[in-house]
Amino acid sequence: xxxxxxxxxxxxxxxxxxxxxxxxxxEIKALLxxxxxxxxxxxxxxxxxxxxxxxxxxxxxxRSVMSxxxxxxxxxxxxGHGTTTDELRKSLLEYxxxxxxxxxxxxxxxxxxxxxxxxxxxxxxRIKKIDALDFLPFKGTVNxxxxxxxxxxxxxxxxxxxxxxxxxxxxxxxxxIADGQRELIRSYSVKKRHFIGNTSMDAGLSFIMANHAKxxxxxxxxxxxxxxxxxxxxxSHFGAYVCxxxxxxxxxxxxxxxxxxxxxxRGPDENIxxxxxxxxxxxxxxxxxxxxxxxxxxRKTAQFDAIVTDPxxxxxxxxxxxxxxxxxxxxxxxxxxxxxxxxxxxxxxxSDIFADLLNFAARHLVLGGRLVYWLPIYRPEYCEEMVxxxxxxxxxxxxxQTLSSHTSRRLITMEKTKEPEDSDRLSHxxxxxxxxxxxxxxxxxxxxxxxxxxNGKDAKATPRNKx
Amino acid sequence: xxxxxxxxLTSHVQGVTKGYPLIIKATEVKVxxxxxxxxFVSRMIPKLEWKALIQAAEWLGQSQDLPSTPKPNYESxxxxxxxxxxxxxxxxxxxxxxxxxxxxxxxxxSNGVPNLLLIEDE
Numbered sequence: 001x002x003x004x005x006x007x008x009x010x011x012x013x014x015x016x017x018x019x020x021x022x023x024x025x026x027e028i029k030a031l032l033x034x035x036x037x038x039x040x041x042x043x044x045x046x047x048x049x050x051x052x053x054x055x056x057x058x059x060x061x062x063r064s065v066m067s068x069x070x071x072x073x074x075x076x077x078x079x080g081h082g083t084t085t086d087e088l089r090k091s092l093l094e095y096x097x098x099x100x101x102x103x104x105x106x107x108x109x110x111x112x113x114x115x116x117x118x119x120x121x122x123x124x125x126r127i128k129k130i131d132a133l134d135f136l137p138f139k140g141t142v143n144x145x146x147x148x149x150x151x152x153x154x155x156x157x158x159x160x161x162x163x164x165x166x167x168x169x170x171x172x173x174x175x176x177i178a179d180g181q182r183e184l185i186r187s188y189s190v191k192k193r194h195f196i197g198n199t200s201m202d203a204g205l206s207f208i209m210a211n212h213a214k215x216x217x218x219x220x221x222x223x224x225x226x227x228x229x230x231x232x233x234x235x236s237h238f239g240a241y242v243c244x245x246x247x248x249x250x251x252x253x254x255x256x257x258x259x260x261x262x263x264x265x266r267g268p269d270e271n272i273x274x275x276x277x278x279x280x281x282x283x284x285x286x287x288x289x290x291x292x293x294x295x296x297x298x299r300k301t302a303q304f305d306a307i308v309t310d311p312x313x314x315x316x317x318x319x320x321x322x323x324x325x326x327x328x329x330x331x332x333x334x335x336x337x338x339x340x341x342x343x344x345x346x347x348x349x350x351s352d353i354f355a356d357l358l359n360f361a362a363r364h365l366v367l368g369g370r371l372v373y374w375l376p377i378y379r380p381e382y383c384e385e386m387v388x389x390x391x392x393x394x395x396x397x398x399x400x401q402t403l404s405s406h407t408s409r410r411l412i413t414m415e416k417t418k419e420p421e422d423s424d425r426l427s428h429x430x431x432x433x434x435x436x437x438x439x440x441x442x443x444x445x446x447x448x449x450x451x452x453x454x455n456g457k458d459a460k461a462t463p464r465n466k467x
Numbered sequence: 468x469x470x471x472x473x474x475x476l477t478s479h480v481q482g483v484t485k486g487y488p489l490i491i492k493a494t495e496v497k498v499x500x501x502x503x504x505x506x507f508v509s510r511m512i513p514k515l516e517w518k519a520l521i522q523a524a525e526w527l528g529q530s531q532d533l534p535s536t537p538k539p540n541y542e543s544x545x546x547x548x549x550x551x552x553x554x555x556x557x558x559x560x561x562x563x564x565x566x567x568x569x570x571x572x573x574x575x576x577s578n579g580v581p582n583l584l585l586i587e588d589e
Contacts (some may be wrong), residue, residue, distance in 0.1 A: 217506075218506045220511070245583075253578065253580060283502055287469055287579075287580075289468075289472075289580060289583055290582040291581075291583040296479065297476050299476070299477040299487050302475035302514075303514060
């Protein structure tokens with residue numbers, strides 16, 4: 001670390017949690033983008049590593065990222081690092097003393113933690129490592145319970161639990177700045193939520209989606225397949241006003257059969273508004289409506305800051321849209337009671353859902369606004385060209401979550417970079433890349449085909465919430 | 468249903484070209500007190516169809532002397548922003564319906580939730 005570096009050249013270290021690995025980089029990039037900062041790292045950067053060095057940022061930038069991230073565990077002002085203890089020591093001795101001084105004052109309290117990734121150390125070894133740092137000018141007193149300053153020695157022993165080295169591959173030392181928001185995964189757990197459905201999004205992923213979408217306070221966010229509102233819950237946590245629509249009358253009104261084991265019918269406090277009330281964000285509830293996403297009801301100039309959604313895959317909830325009698329061959333079963341009557345449903349082909357969604361986003365997002373949605377994939381046939389494109393939207397990220405050996409879903413993030421002209425509406429039909437996704441239309445068949453082809457663990461695989 | 472939403476909705480009945488704004492026929496209206504948020508209101512004002520908002524407020528008997536056009540430099544006129552905040556977010560239609568001004572088709576609102584599903588062939 002160069003001796004002349006002032007505040008501007010400070011490096012920070014992010015310690016990331018080891019789940020949803022593919023989703024981490026787009027999340028951090030999106031959060032930095034909210035601060036208009038680029039993602040700037042060292043040449044030795046490895047996306048799979050739990051430790052990322054970040055350059056060109058201020059402490060406020062870091063605090064801002066940590067106030068939102070569910071992928072980031074903690075953050076540090078990096079004082080030194082190296083691949084050996086000697087290198088670390090040399091690096092620490094080169095770190096400007098005036099940058100250290102404010103935190104090593106005589107009347108302050110501190111503690112040093114030791115964190116080892118992929119290795120467990122016994123207590124006395126941790127103490128040895130802390131003692132080896134006594135060349136640093138700590139003038140304050142150690143307070144393990146409630147110190148003013150926390151420092152951390154972090155050691156990376158690689159990613160292979162079956163081949164743990166004697167010495168770490170990389171060692172870091174820094175001053176702790178802030179923790180991430182992983183606590184939200186627990187406090188917003190779907191298990192404790194008042195109103196859930198079969199496809200309620202797991203809390204961690206719903207916050208990741210809100211972050212990928214760069215949702216911020218006073219935004220207006222829309223979910224066209226809102227279901228039980230889990231995505232709206234996450235977006236409202238970050239201060240956005242939320243609205244949604246769904247074709248299913250019962251889900252929107254919070255009536256009908258419950259999704260919880262041991263519960264037959266939904267209770268009176270089970271609807272989307274109640275969910276927001278549970279977390280204290282019902283002032284951000286705008287509206288939910290019963291409507292068909294394939295027949296949008298917004299005026300041409302209506303715009304949202306973000307569209308965050310999980311369209312149906314046709315497995316646990318069917319894909320439906322309203323349609324004309326002449327398109328139907330056999331009569332539907334649900335053509336019955338007055339109020340909950342869902343007009344004659346047609347299978348809403350998966351490729352149509354996404355084509356409609358992208359066209360909708362192109363028209364109804366603000367410029368710079370983001371669309372974040374899940375795309376179900378049949379893995380044996382997947383290729384990158386299948387991800388639907390649109391001339392007005394730029395693809396930002398594509399992160400896979402495996403559901404089974406032959407299926408997965410991909411979280412697609414797109415940003416509106418151009419206003420649509422009338423010619424754009426049909427241009428995607430001419431695009432050869434539009435047709436590859438057609439193969440997924442029978443996603444439901446392919447999903448279940450794996451069940452009959454293989455026995456054992458695949459036979460029971462379902463896209464279940466991990467909680 | 469709040470008037471912020473109503474301001475953005477249009478009739479999607481097939482063949483209709485003059486479906487905006489949807490006529491509000493309310494049988495039950497509620498006014499909730501919500502924490503005033505000046506930033507959000509300021510952001511929304513340029514996106515609103517102002518005439519439609521005034522019309523909607525009149526249908527609900529909630530006009531409260533809202534001006535016929537937004538005030539210039541509205542971001543700093545707190546009194547005005549509070550009025551707009553109230554009409555956009557605090558007034559809610561609990562029961563009633565929305566009517567397409569061209570076709571006459573009615574969409575029910577029950578428990579605050581509009582049902583905008585069209586039946587087949589509409």
